[in-house]
Amino acid sequence: MAKILAFLLFLLPGNAEPSLDCAKCHAAVAASYAATAHAKASSPATAQSILGSFADGSNVLRTSAPGVFFRMEQQDGSFFQTGQEPGKARTERFDLVIGSGRRGQSYLYWREGLLFQLPVSYHTSTNRWINSPGYVDGEVHFERGIPPQCLGCHAANFQLERAPNGSVRYQAGYQLGIGCAQCHGTADRHERLQRPGIDACARCHSGLEHEGPPEPDVHGNQVGLLRASRCFKSGKMTCTTCHNVHQTQRDAESFSIRCQSCHAPASCPQARRETAAAARCVSCHMPVLPSKLIAVQSYRTHRIAVYRKK
Ligand code: HEC
Ligand code: HEC
Ligand code: HEC
Ligand code: HEC
Ligand code: HEC
Ligand code: HEC
Ligand code: HEC
Known part of the structure; x- marks a missing residue:
């Protein structure tokens, strides 16, 4: 039974290669690597990973349009962004963080298996919430879908699949952050690993x-x-x-x-x-x-x- 399951797993794209546990033998490299911008290029949204402030007084981004603003709030360990327009509001949750924050961060939310960019990003050198790059000031817009290319550079193994109901979604099994495999490749034998060049x-x-x-x-x-x-x-x-x-x-x-x-x-x-x-x-x-x-x-x-x- 286990053999059949293993064989079926092998057939699934993305999960195919068994891989060496690099940290087991290269503990010092793995430990220093964990602190780098590559390792932190994307992460789950938490109080530590989100660099913008949720404190009263610094959690609102005003826009040039009267009555249009964004508010960042936290509740029971989750983090939310609300776009407020006269007479209506929309709230979405911070799910993933893109960017270690050397320069800034953008935030993504899940909807029906796909990822979308939140309208407010964070700018490190001014320590402020800002309009996400390319978003028009004064508009509330939550519909920018995040394509696999974006995640291919900031994370790993984000692949689209067709769900049983026919809709398209990201497969489980993605990895946040950039791992050893992104440069060295995955392999079951050490000789097959790459020594990466330019x-x-x-x-x-x-x-x-x-x-x-x-x-x-x-x-x-x-x-x-x-x-x-x-x-x-x-x-x-x-x-x-x-x-x-x-x-x-x-x-x-x-x-x-x-x-x-x-x-x-x-x-x-x-x-x-x-x-x-x-x-x-x-x-x-x-x-x-x-x-x-x-x-x-x-x-x-x-x-x-x-x-x-x-
Ligand atoms: C079973 C122990 C073990 C595991 C697991 C392991 N390595 Fe190694 N690796 C070694 C040893 C031993 C050397 C040679 C000594 C050295 O350079 O540290 C080495 C050398 C290397 C080198 C240098 C090779 C060269 O051409 O000079 C690279 C690159 C490397 N390992 C990457 C990795 C990566 C990436 C992983 C995880 C996918 C990994 N290793 C997993 C033991 C291991
Ligand atoms: C899978 C995509 C990917 C690959 C491959 C990659 N990088 Fe990066 N690199 C990034 C991203 C994304 C960032 C920005 C991370 C952040 O700050 O959120 C980055 C940041 C950096 C930084 C800035 C780090 C810092 O702490 O200021 C350096 C330097 C760098 N990369 C060098 C390299 C070199 C050299 C290689 C090849 C050996 C390489 N990168 C391969 C995606 C990649
Ligand atoms: C071709 C690979 C690639 C694609 C596609 C890509 N990025 Fe990047 N991104 C990078 C690299 C590399 C850096 C670091 C560049 C540097 O420091 O010069 C970076 C930097 C960033 C940063 C700043 C992180 C920091 O603090 O330094 C953010 C935020 C970001 N990207 C978001 C995105 C988003 C959102 C998308 C998709 C809509 C995207 N990127 C698409 C490679 C990519
Ligand atoms: C951004 C790309 C990148 C990532 C990610 C990366 N490496 Fe490397 N690694 C390199 C490059 C490039 C070299 C070759 C350095 C050289 O030739 O001078 C290297 C060399 C090595 C070596 C040989 C010893 C040395 O320092 O030259 C080991 C061991 C190694 N890497 C382990 C790891 C492990 C373990 C991880 C994950 C924790 C990892 N690497 C992640 C790019 C990367
Ligand atoms: C204060 C600025 C400054 C610093 C610091 C500096 N350089 Fe230069 N360098 C220049 C300028 C300007 C030139 C063009 C020659 C000239 O008009 O003096 C130059 C020219 C050069 C050239 C070309 C010479 C030629 O014959 O074409 C080299 C190579 C060079 N620098 C290397 C270095 C190295 C290596 C260092 C550090 C040890 C360094 N420079 C530090 C300003 C600087
Ligand atoms: C001659 C030395 C040198 C070489 C070669 C070099 N870099 Fe850099 N790199 C630097 C310096 C200096 C910085 C600035 C570091 C800082 O400000 O902290 C830097 C910063 C970076 C950053 C961060 C950018 C930012 O705006 O914060 C990235 C990404 C990067 N290098 C990638 C690369 C890649 C990829 C290559 C190979 C194509 C490369 N570097 C080759 C010297 C070098
Ligand atoms: C791997 C060797 C190597 C390294 C490392 C290197 N250079 Fe060079 N550099 C060269 C060569 C070769 C030339 C071309 C010389 C010639 O044509 O006479 C050159 C040319 C230059 C020139 C003249 C450029 C021009 O357009 O006229 C400058 C300036 C210079 N280097 C500065 C630097 C500085 C500063 C660093 C470190 C940040 C650096 N180099 C690192 C090999 C190197």
């Missing part, structure tokens, strides 16, 4: 589709920008030249030491003039540039080059 990163870090050359932004195209650098043409540069994705790294300038594996500080005329410059390669050659899409944000470019002040 292509693994490119799946999620090539930006969302837009025309023109790569630019730093919310969905920043670090792969395209790095590839456009002359350093990349050395053939020896990849994402892990600087990043260790199993750890949280939050000191931009500390990456300057990585430059020096290829460039002696003396190769930079500026660094020759000013000794302190040797520790700040990143601030001049990978500067923070203003976003063209979102007025109040700036992003660090991954195109390593000489930038002259205008």
Whole structure:
């Protein structure tokens, strides 16, 4: 009986591969990884994971339209968002959180097996509730469906299936957060695991589709920008030249030491003039540039080059 069940399980898409328990043997890597933005890229909505405030006085987002506002409330361990318009209101629950909150978070709710985006998101640097990106100020709108692509970059194994009644819904068995398998693959034997290169990163870090050359932004195209650098043409540069994705790294300038594996500080005329410059390669050659899409944000470019002040 158990054998038949196992065979049936094997036939189900998505649940097929048996997989090694990485944490069993790589405990230290697994523990430091658990604190990273990748591991926390999506999560169930809880008092800890939702960064916006539910306290009186900071739980309302006003809009430019008279009588139209949003209110965030908690009740018995659940969290709700209400869109209020003159004469009517609609309330939905925070079910999932998208975004570790380095920059911000968006929130999703379940309806009949599908996911929709809540109209109010959270913006970390101002510590405020904001209109979800792309939503028109002054309108109450709960109908933006979340496609599998979005979850494919921020979570894993969200697959659509047809329910017995014919409707489409997400299968059970999805995983929140980005796990080891998203970069190393799943395998029953260690030899078959991948040692990921830049292509693994490119799946999620090539930006969302837009025309023109790569630019730093919310969905920043670090792969395209790095590839456009002359350093990349050395053939020896990849994402892990600087990043260790199993750890949280939050000191931009500390990456300057990585430059020096290829460039002696003396190769930079500026660094020759000013000794302190040797520790700040990143601030001049990978500067923070203003976003063209979102007025109040700036992003660090991954195109390593000489930038002259205008
Ligand atoms: C039964 C113990 C065990 C399990 C389970 C295990 N590993 Fe390993 N892994 C090892 C050992 C031992 C090494 C070699 C020593 C080292 O580099 O730490 C290794 C090395 C590696 C390497 C480096 C390989 C290379 O090419 O140098 C990677 C990557 C890796 N493991 C990933 C994983 C991932 C991802 C998982 C879960 C899917 C996993 N391991 C599960 C024991 C294990
Ligand atoms: C499955 C999609 C996916 C893959 C594959 C992926 N990333 Fe990410 N990465 C993300 C998402 C989503 C975030 C933002 C997480 C957040 O803050 O919510 C992120 C964030 C990051 C950050 C910022 C972390 C921080 O703490 O500030 C770095 C650096 C990064 N990724 C590097 C890489 C590198 C290098 C690779 C390849 C080895 C890679 N990523 C592969 C989706 C991915
Ligand atoms: C192609 C992969 C991809 C898709 C599709 C995608 N994202 Fe992202 N998203 C990322 C990556 C990678 C980052 C981190 C980028 C960075 O820091 O430069 C990110 C960042 C974010 C952040 C900021 C998180 C933080 O605190 O840093 C939010 C919120 C977000 N995405 C929401 C969404 C939503 C909602 C959708 C779908 C409607 C979506 N994304 C679609 C890859 C993707
Ligand atoms: C965002 C992509 C990504 C995720 C997620 C990820 N890894 Fe890795 N891992 C890499 C890359 C890239 C390398 C190769 C580093 C290099 O070549 O310098 C690597 C290398 C390793 C190694 C070899 C030792 C080392 O540090 O070089 C081990 C072991 C490992 N990973 C285990 C894990 C485990 C366990 C998890 C989940 C807890 C995990 N990785 C999650 C990208 C990832
Ligand atoms: C893997 C080796 C490698 C690393 C690491 C590296 N570079 Fe380079 N870089 C190169 C090569 C090769 C060139 C091209 C040199 C040439 O054509 O003469 C280059 C070119 C440059 C240039 C000239 C760019 C232009 O457009 O004229 C600058 C500036 C530069 N690198 C700065 C940096 C900084 C800053 C870092 C660290 C953030 C860094 N590099 C890391 C290999 C590297
Ligand atoms: C020469 C060093 C270097 C290389 C190579 C590099 N990065 Fe970075 N990366 C940085 C620095 C510096 C930061 C800024 C860190 C900070 O501000 O905390 C950064 C930040 C990021 C972030 C967070 C972005 C944000 O706006 O907060 C992501 C995502 C990222 N890198 C992805 C990648 C990917 C993917 C690759 C490979 C295509 C890559 N990086 C290669 C130096 C590098
Ligand atoms: C204060 C800003 C600043 C800092 C810090 C800085 N650079 Fe530069 N770098 C420049 C400028 C500007 C140029 C263009 C040459 C010039 O006009 O002086 C340059 C040129 C270069 C070049 C190209 C030289 C050539 O011959 O084309 C390289 C390589 C370089 N820097 C690497 C580095 C490295 C590595 C570091 C850290 C050790 C660093 N720079 C720190 C501003 C800076």
